[in-house]
Amino acid sequence: MKVSYVLFALLFAAGNIFAKPVLPIRHWQTHNNVQVYFVQAKQLPMLDVRAVFDAGSRYDGQQYGLAALTSSMLNEGVNTLNADQIAEKFDNIGAQFSANTSRDMSILSLRCLTKKPILNSAVSLFNKIITQPTFPQDALGRLKNQALAVIAQQQQSPATVANKTFFENLYKDHPYAHSIVGKKETVNKITQQDAQQFYKKYYSAKNMSLILVGDVSLKKAHDIAAKIVNKLPGGNKASGQALANPVEKKLVQKINFPGTQSYIRVGCLGINYQDPNYYPLLVGNYILGKGMLISRLFLKLRQQHGLTYSAKSHFLLLQERGPFMISLQTKNESATKALKMTKQVLREFVHFGLTPQELASAKKYLLGSFALKFDSNAKIANALIPLAFYNLPENYFDTYKQKIDAVTNSQIKSAFQKIMGKQKLVTVLVGGA
């Protein structure tokens, strides 16, 4: 990547003066307090935008599906344009717009060429979508139907049923429990007013970060950012939710589902980005169940015993603590055997940690693959999302390598034992008897 050397001296002060920054990130605040993160990428005449709002499904309350529906409604109408016209405007300039809601955030994305008339048009329309959505009643009805179709589709996929059941059992009453798209009963009841209120509360400047990656100058980026947030009310920063509770009682949930395979999920409460054990867990989990073709779960369940196509473990990093989840699927006849084996792999791992060779391997992979995370504009834009949203230190990318390198096996063991030792496991099986 062509790093602009002029920039790093401004950005990275104490400790890293002689190190080339991994990403030349420029960071500022707009007049209405929106945090902006910009990385210039001159290779291609295009721009990627991520408008990140603290407006995820954790704020649904009892109206499961509200956050997702609200974000999907934004481009259904603005003050002077209806959905057809908005779509037409973007398509005519080859620009791509999308909205996505997860548990913590709602993200509006834009991709367009940087040719002046195209860029201006795309940015202007993006601003309108953010600041003047009209939530047309007929569009709401249509999008509710689409949500219902997604819900039905999830119900016919045993893998998705397994994931959903796992979240519900892990999180119980916590706002992370329910499915982001909602339930049939709750989606049906959502009104235009509900969506408007949700929008008003969460789509405000203080609740937003903006990411820009592409072929524009710093000055132009300032200009674009100002245009995107123009007329967005200050609002209030959302206050988040309570941290989720660790699993106190062992839970096994079996769901009968037609088909030839059983879908297995095993796990417990994990961490967020701020956890002091973040790096030891990252390194450890690579060996347990993330490293492609080389993880313990892969080697035992697939390689050695041919029981499954994939067996993985993952820490999903959510603000109120995301899940630690192992997932695999196997023919019905092998379900009991595979589950037993999975728990054994986990137990051994937590007890003994990594061998010295495994620790060395894990570090080599995580250090060596770091550059691969930033080899496209899209990847850079996505890498900036947690930095912006979870308030990671600005030198997060620059200190990553040394932090990985410093991890010891005893830290890994201690980190995993802290998580597994103080919790019981949630186990879900979806499939034939």
Place this chain on the structure above:
Amino acid sequence: MKLKKIFYFCIIVSCFYFSSAVFANKVHHYTLKNGLQLFVKVDRRAPVVISQVWYKVGSSYESLGITGISHALEHMMFGGTKKYSSGELAKIIAEHGGIHNAFTSYDYTVYYQELPAKDLELSFQLESDRMSNLLLLEKRFGKEKEVIKEERRLRTDNEPQAATYERFLAAANIASSYHHPVIGWMNDIQNLNVSDLRKWYDEMYAPNNAIIVVVGDVVPKQAYELVKKYFGPIKIKKLPVLKPQKEVPPLGKRNVDVSIPAKLPILFMGYNVPVLKTAKQSWQPYALVVLAAILDGGSSARLEKEIVRGKRIAANVGVGCPLYSRLEDIFVLVGVPNKNHTVDELKQAFLKEIEKLQTTLVSKQELAKVKAQVIAEEVFSKDSLSDQAYEIGSLESVGLSWRDGGKFVSRVEKITPHQVQQVAKKYLVPKRLTVTILTPEEI
């Protein structure tokens, strides 16, 4: 075209909106004495390189009884050689921070690594070794066969939309070898043995049946020298002459019903169409591409506008148009009806849109919109090393040229409203149509 997330499996058999020449990224082409071809494209945005080996063999080279053999062989290619035991290969790549994987498709099998640029040589060491020294062990295959069966269950057997799509293709493709799935029918997988794979490997994995594509932070001449060093000694092979399995002209509409446990109905409609490789008139496949974009190029395209937003008959729709397939292929329309609407209404709505294309010329504005989208997509596709590599490999391995990628935009720009109407009238007709409907059974 961008298909919505509701359809998680790839309907488009070949991608068609990638290109390379506008920003003059030259592709360097080398051929070794043993027939191995190397294509190198420089992209220095990151100190990273993608290296892919494309074997010109996939499920469309398979005949009935051994379907899934190419995919099975792909699995076994991770089983180790004399030099690198299974697992060692993966470990070496991982320890260099690399990503290491493979995929099998209808027309090719591809092995790739994404690595720090300085480690490119590693890719060639490993790939050259397993091109000719693969151990195919009975015991290993015993396990791997079980894994493949699990993969089939995961991807198809227990996913109703995927299972329906599989039956759709089996009906839409009559004699063509696109009829059977890449992973193979379960019974065929079960009956594969190591000696079958050994034969397939010996016959099809040859330097003169392979292409290497390298994209990233690379010096072409250096890459060539390394490829010569590692692959040069591998002997050229006499390739088998496989039976062609050519498609027959469709004689009438086909209807297929699928009744399995599900919650949602789904409709597939497919038309047998020529592709760039088979078309007697080379503009026709591009006219079909433009037609597909008019129907579903974006949110303002006709299907979204009329059927999803307008009449609300569909919750979701999609169109897939093949361009770079090796054989004649299927132009696909797919949709999920909204509640309170039937599959039949959706089918009628699709047919109505097709009729419009046959009776009325598309507007200049619509064509201009398609062009704008295609031009933008061409730039966006360059934001990915693997997309750029995929374009070169997928073209060259079916006997097209990487240059066809660069000509995509200009060929699309030349298509006129009359040409769109012509292909609609010639190809989107009942005789060429296969309809497949999933009617859910209670879960």
